Amino acid sequence: MEMAVDILSQAQALRDGDTLVSSGGNFELGFFSPGSNSRKYVGIWFSNISARTVVWVANREIPLLGSSGVLQITNKSVLILASGKGDVLWSTNSSRSVRKPIAQLLDSGNLVVRDENEENPGNFLWQSFDYPCDSELPGMKLGKDLGKLGDWKTRVWIAVSITLSAVTLIFLCGGVALIKRKRRRQRVKTEEGKFSISKCRKGQWERPLYAFNVIARATNDFSHRNKLGEGGYGPVYKGVLYDGQEIAVKRLSKESRQGLEEFKNEILSITKLQHKNLVKHLGSCVDADERMLIYEYMPNKSLDSFIFDQSSSELLDWPKRLHIIKGIADGLVYLHENSRLKIVHRDLKASNVLLDSEMNPKISDFGLAKTFDGVAEEGRTKRVIGTYGYMPPEYAYDGLFSVKSDVYSFGVLVLEIVSGQKNRGFKHQDHHHNLLGHTWILFKEGVLLDVVDPLIKNASYALEMKRAIHIGLLCVQQHLDDRPSMLQVTVMLSSDCELPEPKEPGFYVPREFVSIRNTAFSNNEMTISNLYPR
Template sequence: MCKSKCSCTAYTNSNISGTGSGCLLWFGDLIDIRTFVGIGDTLYIRLSASELDSIKNSKSSSAVRRGRVIVPVASVVLVIIISICLYYRFNRKKQHQQGTPEFGHDPENRSDDEDLELPLFDLSTLLKATNNFSINNKLGEGGFGPVYKGVLEDGEEIAVKRLAKTSTQGLHEFKNEVISISKLQHRNLVKLLGCCIEGAEKMLIYEYMPNKGLDSLLFDKTRSELLDWPARYHIIIGVARGLVYLHRDSRLRIIHRDLKVSNILLDKDMNPKISDFGTARTFGGNQIEANTNRVVGTYGYMAPEYAGDGIFSIKSDVYSFGVLVLEIVCGEKNRGFIHKEYCNNLIGRAWELHNEGRSLQLVAKCLGESINVYRILRSIHVGLLCVQRHPEDRPNMTSAILMLESDTPLPSPKEPGFYVGKIMQDTPQSSSSYGISSNNELSISILKGR
């Protein structure tokens, strides 16, 4: 009806005055729609064809503009997401190739999630401190790699332990050492100052020990004279106290697993400090022993149950301590100890002499008049108690240090591990039996199938 009248400008379907549905038409200006159009009614307005075309074109152009904006924005977002994914993938691949540590889960040591709280050193700082790792600054080399002396800008002396590319140890040992020792504080443990991880370089920074490793003095025929008996006894007691802290008093119960003379460092006052925690294991709760298929350590210091079956406990460290005590008293290495009448190591020889009441024959000749016979015999006795074949027969380190420092009666030691005995006179000997043996002091890893 509205379309049939040219002057009609709008219409609506409406319930007018309650009389039922109807049709309401407007002619002229729409000035009263609020009066007649109720809530929800639809008002139909008449427009010219030109106005309709303009509205359609406006809507169409707006849609096109929105489309033109959405497409570039979506493309940019997609490119950003792809770039981020590629960056992280490349970065993880680079870390894996270069061996950059990611301190995550490790089945061999469950303390990896601990906050390290350890300062990081820049590679440039260490290069300057060590004169670009000059050979003149090299202090020594172990299974982890070379160790260099360095001096920081503030004059502090440091020792930089640098992981060698050809090292028998690697990321596992590096990560383990950082986690194990970063939480430990004791006067008989070497202090870890920080680490450096840049590219393929992985380094540990320690306090500098002017007198280096105990092995550099003990097994040197000329320098061993610097270690009189009081100094040696002081070292034995210091190492024992360090182990008591690791096994009992620290908030982490730690088994060192590679205790040996070369891992005992000496400061300027000859105070011993246990070092090299790359193979250490952490025990939790009431755990007293564990089993591993990755046997690590050094031959001559490993307990029989650990070397043979991979079973280790605090008694494994006790065995290593016993070997160390005998080496300090004798001034000879357990491995490579040669005696023409015995097919034995130093432990076996000490056992034989103890049974014959001749233990003083084991004492290093360079000790001279500095010896305290009572303390030396007691140290040998305690050393033999620590290297007994069965772990349950060995004392713990708390008992060992009490026996060393007190005058209480000591139990008789039982047969030590790796004891062979006398060679039968009619047993043929090869010409190389008494030659100079090769002593490998590097830590080893043995994989054993289960």
């Protein structure tokens, strides 16, 4: 649809098919493709000539692929060209901002960014005449400081002469500075130093950087209605991009020091991971002090909202729960065995397993993940971070982590999925053990199925349920060497092979030590970061 106006306001967006037309009808601005090329550019051409003659191009170095681009003005008075995914391909470079910014195509062919009430060219924020292409238009300038120095070609030579003189002076003074401007290059400052996004893009960062205003529009300016929840990292919002794609946005809280580390770690961990049971990382947003991670949106939210909520848990019958268990196992096998680097998630829990529209599980939140390169099999940390109820003993006490840490967390998760109960916070009238201890007691008494969620009890699935519980107990054994690998777990879940007898689970304490145990830990969902191992 042709806009047939010469002004683009902050409330408007110019898309493929829309144009700005100068007031006298001499020039037109819009999207175009040269010849039969599928690449799109934003340019200015003569509107009264049948054969399109382009006189100026904005994104001549970075073409737009497809027809989902948008030209708009940000709240910082910057005119940007963004792809449908929010990747900024081109922008004006004004450092000033005004209250009511507009972009206007003048009848001279000059595209200007100015305040709505400002008519003085000397106060314009930006103009295309300062950045001429191959075509020369009457009145073109190289900037307001050189605007009165004669014809265009003369001003070019004056500018070149001034530039050469300045460079010569710098050389004579003994200082040589060469600054190479890379497209969309930014740096994120942290308290520990500088985190270079441009460096990550070359090495590990292969997802687009979204413009802040694109994410703000997608989330209705981060409205409370769009808020999905909040964790240690910060709030999470639902958003919808220009092309209709639904996204989830994790916005780093300015008070979260731990979150900044998680932001860097998650980008470096998940960027190259591709698996059907891992949540897909779509990109990031870095703007001034804003740090955001963009993911595919999961309409059914997290697993804990189903298994721990009686009103929702009945929606997950046993076949669905077993499907979720197997999916989580497959995702962990990929992390441990099949990805480029061996990755330990370190914070696997029900709230970090998301469910898509078909109840397929996807492991999320890689902020605490650790990678192993080469032959390394385990690591140790002085700063233990994780969630009570899911951490194995060797990690909670000694800071030791390995793929067997995830195996333990998976075992806890299996027992929670089967029982519909949380490990920590579990209560029973006959003892003070957690869910692991309670399941262990039932195993020794030969009544293992008593732990099954009453809402899903079905005699036809009894063998599958019993086998899943048995596998869960194998995964949560006290000593890490006794636990199976996730690859072995997937074989156990998909076959009828004989299962070994499980040994005592981690954090199981006999009755005579129950009073001591009760003072050691607290809530199930509390994430800790200040435990210092022996």
